[in-house]
Amino acid sequence: MLSKALLRLGASAARHPWRVIAAWLIAATLAVLAAVAFGGRTADSMTAPGLxxxxxxxxxxxxxxxxxxxxxxxxxxxxxxxxxxxxxxxxxxxxxxxxxxxxxxxxxxxxxxxxxxxxxxxxxxxxxxxxxxxxxxxxxxxxxxxxxxxxxxxxxxxxxxxxxxxxxxxxxxxxxxxxxxxxSDPDGGASELIGLLAAAAILFLAFGSLVAAALPIGMAVFGLTVGVATMTVLAGVTDVPTFAPVLGSMVGLGVGIDYALFVLARHREYLACGLDPQAAAGRAVATAGRPVVFAGGTVVVSILGLAVANVPFMTVGGVAVSIVVLTMVIASVTLLPAFLGAAGPRLGRAGRIGRALRDGTIRRAASGIFGVAELPRFATIPPK
Incomplete structure (x- = not known):
């Protein structure tokens, strides 16, 4: 049931990519405007009932x-x-x-x-x-x-x-x-930028394609913008601890890129099997999107478990971080397939590094360095 719903959702987003991307742009803009108009500052109220x-x-x-x-x-x-x-x-x-x-x-x-x-x-x-x-x-x-x-x-x-x-x-x-x-405003942003650059370099080496490396980063940035802006609006209603934006950014970037990799890798496998980009995106969301939804739901429930401690600032902090994770899950099954549909068949063509991986040049070099026979190839799963 979930797979069928994700299949329809992913295929629809891939068929109408610019509508979905425009909707996310509008959502991000409205979230930022709401944060500016109604948002508050984070504040640490380190109190707990009964202490x-x-x-x-x-x-x-x-x-x-x-x-x-x-x-x-x-x-x-x-x-x-x-x-x-x-x-x-x-x-x-x-x-x-x-x-x-x-x-x-x-x-x-x-x-x-x-x-x-x-x-x-x-x-x-x-x-x-x-x-x-x-x-x-x-x-x-x-x-x-x-x-x-x-x-x-x-x-x-x-x-x-x-x-x-x-x-x-x-x-x-x-x-x-x-x-x-x-x-005082913490000196934030530098660590997140370093993390994004490092992730971009690793993704480029992994996929051998600049487009394929940019899609998870772009999705994570979109989701992080909406999630952190929503957290700022929440700070205008209640006391959000100062650790929440930092922790939310860290967790959000991690899970956002991670979830995007699930879907993107499966999408490229389906493209290699000859499917058109829209059908490949739909199947990728139907198959890889299911573990993404369950994994994201598990993370959200785990973080919300902070409420069990009955410490108000920890409860609000958990809710704020959960908002970022939930936003990343939604972006993974809506915005990412829209990116995949907009990219078209280009994601199926590997760049120079990707061709070297495919032809075995890098594998043979690695075998001489590490003393192994050959690095394993990624398995290709044919469509059902």
Whole structure:
């Protein structure tokens, strides 16, 4: 039953490739526009019902101490290596000005007071953890309200303040804290690009054809765009943890290319048997698409098993990653056969590397290197 449905789906997509590709382009565009208009930022709410830490946080919030929100740390040290905050009035004055400027920023509830502690005595500042024992380092702890009342603009304001004060004060200024963790954009994209390039190189060597190597990559990029954009929209409704986009991209690229290889390899076998591209694509989806659907369903169910832990942020993260995997499965049985139909009979013609594999040149070279008789050929399965 499933095979027949996949056969019709794959054959229809291959017969009308540009309609299917256009539909995916529209879906990707709408997903990106929805992410821009309604999407939210990922946020880590590392809380779990029933834990002592959660109950302590609730007590602090009910007490109204102002310590239940986000924090940042501004760490300063004199530029002059021989200067300390204990004995240099200029460094202490600069520290006082820094504290004052930080307190004036929007949404800042308060700061620690290392300058005031130094006025009370160096030992007092050291015991309070505001100044290092050698007097070279001072820490200004900045208290913010809850993350729901903050945005990336608060982080930008703090960073801009540091950039403005560095040329004016005789201090080296460094910043950190969970405000940065919550609102700074991770340096992503490079690893995914490296992975795509490596996958493209391996696929080209495997298939010996640039077109055949490009199709799994193109399908994975389409699916990843729709999946991650949908995840961003989900972040506008609930708290999606910061690990979800990274994990979703990693898993999505892996399963997307993997599933595409199942279908593409079977499609090329059917082309070699003399079937036309549309019929070959339909049979490939009917045969290889079935394990793709079952494998993808298994991955989705496994990831959704995170909900059993009853930890909200893990549950939402699992749902977000499952969306990417499910999108890849749908792309494998709809978008990929459309690509196969659009490529036509070209996928049945191997490139220079593919011809070398077929003629045995690379196999004979490998046998001399590795000491084996000959690398095995791929079996050709005739159509039924």
């Amino acid at each position: 002592d830490s959660r109950r302590a946080a609730e007590l602090i919030e009910r007490a109204g101490t102002g310590q239940e929100g986000m924090t940042a740390q501004v760490v300063v040290t004199p530029l002059d290596d021989g200067t300390t905050f204990f004995d240099d009035d200029g460094a202490r004055t600069a520290l006082t000005r820094l504290q004052t400027e930080v307190k004036r920023m929007p949404h800042v509830l308060g700061t620690s007071d290392p300058a005031g502690a130094l006025d009370a005595g160096g030992d007092t500042a050291v015991r309070g953890g505001l100044v290092s024992a050698d007097g070279r380092i001072a820490v200004v702890r900045v208290q913010y309200p809850d993350q729901s009342r903050l945005s990336a603009e608060d982080l930008d304001a703090l960073v801009d303040l540091g950039d403005r004060l560095r040329p004016e004060l005789p201090l080296r200024i460094e910043m950190g804290g969970n405000l940065f963790y919550a609102f």
